[in-house]
Amino acid sequence: GTGALGAHVARWAAGNGAEHLVLTGRRGDAAPGATELRDELTALGVRVTVAACDVADRDALAGLLARLDDDPAPLTAVVHAAGLNDVVPLVDTDLARLAAVMGGKIAGAAHLDELLGDRPLDAFVLFASIAGVWGSGGQAGYAAGNAYLDALAERRRARGLAATSVAWGPWADGGMATDEAQRELARRGLRVMSPADAIHALRVAVGRGRACLTVADVDWATFAPAYASNRPRPLLADLPEARPAAPTTEDEPGDGGQPLREQLLALPGDEQDKLLTDLVRTHAAAVLGHSGPERVKPQRAFKELGFDSLTAVELRNRLTRATGLSLPTTLVFDYPDPAAVAGHLLAALVPEAGRQEAADPAEAAVRQALATIPLARIREAGLLDLLLKLTDGDDAEQAPTGEDGDSIDEMDADALIRLALDGSES
Structure with a gap:
């Protein structure tokens, strides 16, 4: 409740009729900015309680709810915005790391649902993430935890109870994404949202009466081609805004094909292969932000070089323009290293080379x-x-x-x- 997201929600609630706000956090008043936030909200005419309570601790949460039951003002709404992320490959995720990520996100929500029982509420809001909707690299545990929140909201709705799980894209101020992560997300087509816009979307989402919604500011022209570069994504087929940006098997090639082909025909076979391998390495280095192709070894897998779906699409687009070929969006997945891609390009640019009689x-x-x-x-x-x-x-x-x-x-x-x-x- 005293974190960045909780503070934004609290300010909105204070300005829209809330009488008593209870802000929870493991450190209570000792949390950075907690005292200042309490004073700010109190100045708006709202009674504020800052409670030291870890919602992942069932007994501590039960004690807090018991105290609130003794308060003259009844509990009418719950917003669960806690969370902890840990970006790590799935293969390196042990039970301890998984438990840490799951604790605040899953345990807190489950305890709230259980302890509140069938109590009628105006709102039971869960802050989830797009990581649980379409996945996010290195966030297997976090994605699973957020998917759990969506399922919990659906289950509460099936019981006739209030529940709204909002899978958020990145916020400009708050949320789990650091400044560096926000820049990387923006490069992938996920723009950060202003808190004012996000809070407005939250109000609309709760009012719609649906269990699960996704709220994100997406540049589909950037996001869709990378997201669907490895395989078809049925999710995009259901989104009218995304369909025009979804990649086809082939895109329009550039006009560099003929000059490159003439250059290849003037070279012996081994030099043809070297020219194309260097071409692939140069463009791969540019996509990865290297100053030159030296760090891109011909037979090192693209995955080991740091390629993901977005950079794979960027490399494919560069090579399409450089070769004049219609290359599939799955190029990097079909041909796993620069040397293999070069071989594919050579066969496409100079097919007669493959028909020549093999050397003795x-x-x-x-x-x-x-x-x-x-x-x-x-x-x-x-x-x-x-x-x-x-x-x-x-x-x-x-x-x-x-x-x-x-x-x-x-x-x-x-x-x-x-x-x-x-x-x-x-």
């Missing part, structure tokens, strides 16, 4: 073996000029030979290595 296995083995030999040793063995002539395409009659007269291009890998290292075949 023996030749491939020779090339691979030569790549492991330092150039200086090949030069010392007197083979550099011979190998350069061989790569220039001299025919068999002019091809260089070993000491026993065998043509170099007819030698197997072992013989060529011995020749390069020892200057002879023996």
Whole structure:
């Protein structure tokens, strides 16, 4: 009750006819700003009680409710705005961390519901979160706790009791999102709401008589493509505002395809692959905010690099413009690292390269073996000029030979290595 969200609700209640406000918190008057808030509300003509009570402690809450029953002014409304978040991957969430997140959010609401029983109330309001509606990275426990609040509200409504669970988007002042988290949410299309707008929405939500509502300021053009990048999201199909922004399988490509294709056709196969891999790494680095592609390794998984649904869409859009290809929104999920994406781009940009006859296995083995030999040793063995002539395409009659007269291009890998290292075949 003395936190940022509780304070906003208390100010609204004080200005709209409340006679007695009871603000609970584990530290009571000792909580930061509690005394100042009490004085502010009292100055508005409202009787205010700041009670030290942890709603997750059933006995403490029962004692507080008993004292309120002795008060001349009856309890008419409850607002449960407590919560604790802990952003951590699910695999690192142990029972202790899960219990800590669940305590204030679930236990407090469950105790209030149980201890109040079938008492008639004007309002029983639960502050939930969008994390329980469409999920949020690293917030498995918090999402589950908020989903519980929605279910609790539905159950109370089924019993004929007052209940409203509001799944909130981020507030500009208060809530669980820090300033940094708010900036990140805004980048994903979730804009912070002013407390005045949020409180107005709360009043409307309670008046609608529905168990569960979601209140968020969403930029659908940004949010929808990222949210649905990995798989279809039926939720978006039910929202008229979101449908135009929901991604299709393919978007309009850019105009960079033909110049890039011509550039690739002028390069040998290995250079084609390197060019496209560097292209993917460069754009991936830009999306992640790196100064250069050095931190984006060709065969390191996008997930390990820090990609999520939003950055995956950003990379796909960049590559669509750079290549002129119609790329699926699931590109990063279908091809898990930069090298794999580069291979897909090459097959799409230069399909004739895939139809070329595969290199002879023996030749491939020779090339691979030569790549492991330092150039200086090949030069010392007197083979550099011979190998350069061989790569220039001299025919068999002019091809260089070993000491026993065998043509170099007819030698197997072992013989060529011995020749390069020892200057002879023996």
